[in-house]
Amino acid sequence: RKEVEQDPGPFNVPEGATVAFNCTYSNSASQSFFWYRQDCRKEPKLLMSVYSSGNEDGRFTAQLNRASQYISLLIRDSKLSDSATYLCAVIRSSNTGKLIFGQGTTLQVKP
Amino acid sequence: NAGVTQTPKFQVLKTGQSMTLQCAQDMNHNSMYWYRQDPGMGLRLIYYSASEGTTDKGEVPNGYNVSRLNKREFSLRLESAAPSQTSVYFCASSPGAVANTGELFFGEGSRLTVL
Numbered sequence: 001r002k003e004v005e006q007d008p009g010p011f012n013v014p015e016g017a018t019v020a021f022n023c024t025y026s027n028s029a030s031q032s033f034f035w036y037r038q039d040c041r042k043e044p045k046l047l048m049s050v051y052s053s054g055n056e057d058g059r060f061t062a063q064l065n066r067a068s069q070y071i072s073l074l075i076r077d078s079k080l081s082d083s084a085t086y087l088c089a090v091i092r093s094s095n096t097g098k099l100i101f102g103q104g105t106t107l108q109v110k111p
Numbered sequence: 112n113a114g115v116t117q118t119p120k121f122q123v124l125k126t127g128q129s130m131t132l133q134c135a136q137d138m139n140h141n142s143m144y145w146y147r148q149d150p151g152m153g154l155r156l157i158y159y160s161a162s163e164g165t166t167d168k169g170e171v172p173n174g175y176n177v178s179r180l181n182k183r184e185f186s187l188r189l190e191s192a193a194p195s196q197t198s199v200y201f202c203a204s205s206p207g208a209v210a211n212t213g214e215l216f217f218g219e220g221s222r223l224t225v226l
Binding site for chain 2: 004008032033034043044045046049089091098100102103104
């Protein structure tokens with residue numbers, strides 16, 4: 001079993017829809033969590049960190065559920081430009097800060 | 112605005128050949144990383160260097176070697192390429208411990224095909 005798992009999708013949604021992705025992690029000692037965005041054939045870029053209390057950045061909301069060991073990303077009012085692959089990333093507590101990525105979830109927003 | 116620069120961007124090798132992927136960053140970052148990305152597998156850490164003069168194994172180090180030549184440069188070497196090493200390779204850097212911000216700055220990637 002991979003340490004960090006995501007549903008690869010693709011998630012096909014119409015513009016304006018709300019969509020949510022989950023990401024599960026297996027190491028209960030994991031301490032930090034992040035969402036990255038990767039456009040087709042481009043490099044990943046940090047989208048947002050995930051804080052214990054949950055956090056919001058515009059149309060994007062990230063949440064952490066430590067009891068069930070998953071993080072989530074909610075996108076409201078989807079735009080065509082949100083089409084991308086969303087990668088969750090986790091830092092374990094037992095190492096020097098290696099970032100472990102999930103396989104990514106692909107989102108396609110349709111007009 | 113160079114950031115993280117990788118060379119070459121594309122390479123085709125025959126099985127058994129060797130090659131080195133070069134990576135340089137101009138952001139004065141301490142930590143550097145090499146990842147590979149394969150369909151369905153996501154990004155997997157090959158090696159990383161927390162600071163100049165240090166390197167450490169990641170999730171999938173077998174078949175690779177690295178050199179942290181100086182603070183700016185971190186190279187990845189394939190001594191005897193195998194078809195299983197066909198992948199997109201990303202170099203990344205971070206100012207310090209990635210645990211602080213979680214932010215890695217990635218290069219544009221190097222697409223390697225081993226025949």
